[in-house]
Amino acid sequence: MDFLMIELADMKLFVQAVLSGSLSAAGRELGFSPAVGSKRMSRLEAALGVRLLQRSSRRLSLTEEGALYFERCQAILLDVTNAEAELGLGQAEARGLLRVSSPVALGRHYIGPALAKFASRHPALQVQLSLNDDVVDVIESGFDCVVRIGSNGDSRLVARKLADNRRVICAAPGYFAHRNPPRIPADLSQHSCILMQPSSAMHADWQLHSTQTGESQTVRVQGNWLTNNGEQAHDWACAGLGLVRRSIWDVAPALADGSLVEVLSDWSGDSAPIRVMYASRRYLPLRTRLFIDMLVEVFGSPS
Structure with missing residues (x-):
């Protein structure tokens, strides 16, 4: 097995395919056509000498070897992301589609303007903002992050407090x-x-x-x-x-x-803190991490 043949782009494709549940969707996210994405996935499996994914027309599932490799890839990619950010190289990598959900009023007054400012710093970024006062399922709906008022209510999510809220x-x-x-x-x-x-x-x-x-x-x-x-x-x-x-x-x-x-x-009235929530702490896309950092800056005193 030649580990030099394994590229970070292929590892990213593999991890994104697992997170999105679709190799085609992962390829689009990373700028690959379906054919190129499939070819890269086959190349990664050939380099490792094991099958990582069981693929069907409906869904992807991890093999036992794939599950182990997935965990290691997440750790490796996180280390690379953190290293780039520390060197100031990560700023240019904020690209792709950032999908955010927020309550209506909070979105109009704070999240929407924050996204506009954030996108102006990262021209390669695409933005989708969903304004909805109902609670949305972050994982099922495919949002990178959601802003909520009140308790977490979902143990699958990582929550970061943005502000107190009376x-x-x-x-x-x-x-x-x-x-x-x-x-x-x-x-x-x-x-x-x-x-x-x-x-x-x-x-x-x-x-x-x-x-x-x-x-x-x-x-x-x-x-x-x-x-x-x-x-x-x-x-x-x-x-x-x-x-x-x-x-x-x-x-x-x-x-x-x-x-x-x-x-x-x-x-x-009852205090209901404002929080930003997301699905994974271990493999957080750079665009999401940087936007969350901006939200922390945005939410100072409302008065």
Whole structure:
């Protein structure tokens, strides 16, 4: 067996084929035609003298030797990536398709602009951004990373915290033209609240925590406006239709320009940290790692 015949590009092709579940998809990711990708895979197996993949028209599966080689290749490629990054060589390698998912409001205000800035530094990059308030399956959907608000909920994923995130209650100044702002949580029951939930119930229980004493209170609120979309709830609040409870990151621009004003500032909703999540720590494409590093920089204070 001649190890000099084994090229890093072939190892990358093999690893990408396993991760994507398709040799053709792996070839496209790395810039190979299906014919060239198949030829390179056969060359790698010939150099090693073993079959690494069982290939059919529907799926790929690792042989026992392939599973062992896959683990070693991941470690080798990670070492190469880290070495290039330390020498400043990795910047030119951020290429290919970067697929990101994010909640709608967070995506529009933060993730979308971050991607635009990131792509300007890496002209060879292609970007796909999916904005969806529903929880998506990172692995099944093929995303490189997803940004989520709240708990991980998926033990298969690596999670990196980007920022703390408190929920605030706010309304448009015009909403208070003929009514007094709530002074204590119990006052919320006398106000029209914009509800954001998947059910059809026109009421909800809002749990609040005192930032001064740590006390918790649960208040039953109700209103005439219900939606399952955070952006719509935000727009209704800005139109003066009621009080809304939203992430500070979602409403920070509106609070800054006066479109919304915060009430009960000594009380906060449940904290739901903002995290970026991805499927593998061991073989993370350079484009994904560099973008995650940018996100860490982007999420400073929202005020």
